Amino acid sequence: MDLPNGRTKLEVFKIASLPPEIYYIPNFITAEEEASILGKIPSNRWITLSHRRLQAHPSTLTKNNTLLGAPLPSYLLDPIVERFKQLGIFDATPHRQPNHVLINEYRKGEGIMPHEDGAAYAPVVATVSLGASICLEITGKGSSDPQDSTTEEEESVYAIPTRILQERRSLLVTTEAAYSDLLHGIAAVEVDEGLSEETVANWGLLGDRSVFEDGRNERATRVSLTYRDVLKVSSAASKILGTNKR
Numbered sequence: 359m360d361l362p363n364g365r366t367k368l369e370v371f372k373i374a375s376l377p378p379e380i381y382y383i384p385n386f387i388t389a390e391e392e393a394s395i396l397g398k399i400p401s402n403r404w405i406t407l408s409h410r411r412l413q414a415h416p417s418t419l420t421k422n423n424t425l426l427g428a429p430l431p432s433y434l435l436d437p438i439v440e441r442f443k444q445l446g447i448f449d450a451t452p453h454r455q456p457n458h459v460l461i462n463e464y465r466k467g468e469g470i471m472p473h474e475d476g477a478a479y480a481p482v483v484a485t486v487s488l489g490a491s492i493c494l495e496i497t498g499k500g501s502s503d504p505q506d507s508t509t510e511e512e513e514s515v516y517a518i519p520t521r522i523l524q525e526r527r528s529l530l531v532t533t534e535a536a537y538s539d540l541l542h543g544i545a546a547v548e549v550d551e552g553l554s555e556e557t558v559a560n561w562g563l564l565g566d567r568s569v570f571e572d573g574r575n576e577r578a579t580r581v582s583l584t585y586r587d588v589l590k591v592s593s594a595a596s597k598i599l600g601t602n603k604r
């Protein structure tokens with residue numbers, strides 16, 4: 359198969375039971391790379407929320423969703439962004455590569471409410487999971503908005519709601535309609551239960567199903583790296599710092 363945007367290699371990782379285009383890649387990074395990245399996340403950058411903590415690189419967006427353009431730290435680029443390039447993941451976004459990474463940390467029992475990621479970003483989101491495995495809950499907007507009839511239709515075709523089991527060291531790529539038409543969230547539970555081929559959309563793509571044979575995933579601290587391409591980028595910071603001289 360020859361896809362126009364270089365995504366051919368990604369096709370084998372497509373989650374077939376979900377709307378186009380969601381991809382799950384187990385063992386995207388090695389255990390050594392995982393440990394190295396975890397060791398480099400700065401301890402003084404965390405913003406603590408009530409049920410998780412997070413940090414944004416190179417910075418949080420301004421109020422009108424603009425990114426002050428600056429390079430990502432090298433531990434977030436190498437090896438991950440190099441591998442994105444090999445798979446063509448950001449080939450179709452305006453900057454053709456991610457320019458923003460959100461680091462979220464969830465301790466056992468913590469989660470995030472169902473939400474969509476909004477209009478500040480190109481519709482390609484790539485999430486690397488570190489430290490522990492977790493289930494992402496996928497719901498249609500129809501479940502929260504009774505007036506939204508198209509997504510109700512999609513829900514019957516695509517067996518939504520469902521879950522995506524994100525193993526540690528895996529990559530999840532969400533694009534296009536999957537990005538805009540669905541909600542995602544993480545239940546605030548200490549154990550993900552009832553895991554099986556019927557209830558987990560990416561069961562057939564898991565790196566090691568044997569770990570979940572009892573249908574359970576005991577939560578532990580999990581850190582996620584969410585890579586995105588912010589649409590609006592300002593070079594104001596580099597002008598002020600004088601790093602943009604020609």
Ligand SMILES: O=C(O)CCC(=O)C(=O)O
Binds near residue numbers: 460462470485582584
């Ligand atoms: O941690 C995750 O996998 C999801 C994070 C997320 O949805 C977000 O930050 O918008």
Ligand SMILES: [Fe+2]
Binds near residue numbers: 474542
């Ligand atoms: Fe999100």
